[in-house]
Amino acid sequence: MASELIFYTNPMSRGRIVRWMLEEVGHPYRTEIVEYGPQMKSPPYSDINPMGKVPALRHGDAVVTETAAICAYLADAFPGAGLAPAPQSPARAAWYRWLFFGAGPLEAAITNKACGFEASEEKSRMLGYGSFASVMDTLEKAVSASDYLAGDTFSAADVYVGSQVAWGLRYGTMETRPAFERYWGRLKDRPAAIRAARIDDDLLVKTRPA
Structure with missing residues (x-):
């Protein structure tokens, strides 16, 4: 699939797991930071995840929530990364x-x-x-x-x-x-784990209230 990957997250969330997974996959993706509070519970984000929680992933027309499900989806969507064993093994x-x-x-x-x-x-x-x-x-x-x-x-x-x-x-x-x-x-x-942690740590500093 050549569709754009959009990653909805907050650096103080389980989205850090998905960030690591995305860095392991190595496919370009765009990050949308979702703030806790009204933004997370209101449209347009509530249309992505009615639970009002992060992380979430949009891949073309496909939307995936739940961290483990996102990891499994990415492993299958990008088999070249080698993050899922062969089926029926x-x-x-x-x-x-x-x-x-x-x-x-x-x-x-x-x-x-x-x-x-x-x-x-x-x-x-x-x-x-x-x-x-x-x-x-x-x-x-x-x-x-x-x-x-x-x-x-x-x-x-x-x-x-x-x-x-x-x-x-x-x-x-x-x-x-x-x-x-x-x-x-x-x-x-x-390397992917280190990169992911660095990205989210930097975002944490930038998004932290002054």
Whole structure:
């Protein structure tokens, strides 16, 4: 597809994950900064995402929201970047598994813990992730099994889950385990990750109220 990529984001959002993904893809894109408050909740942006949240992506007539979905879409839309394993392969199965694990159990467990919510053992069966401890144990096994989540090759799953690990370690919202530190250590020096962080850090300075 040759259509223009338009990236709607705010440097203080999960859009930083998509920025990294876009830098890995390497296709030109245009950034639209959406301010928190009335702009994010009102047209024209609410026509892009009625939830009034960022990030979002427009690619020609296609609109994608939800960070993990955007990462998956970009990997498929730009296969030359090599960010998605071959369809119907074991690596592709792992790719789907850990993208959805990151968007579901991992995100929910970290958010609930940060908000001070902890279900009783009996009610934990009602939660999609069970318990925070089980999520951390599962993630530890995943990042210890191989260098990357979908095998020996870096992929969009590592952009998404790796970003969550980085934030969790930095802000203390997830447990500091050697396996997590080693995993992030394999990702943090990627040129695209460094470029993306620099772009958003610069935007953060420019958009911060005086």
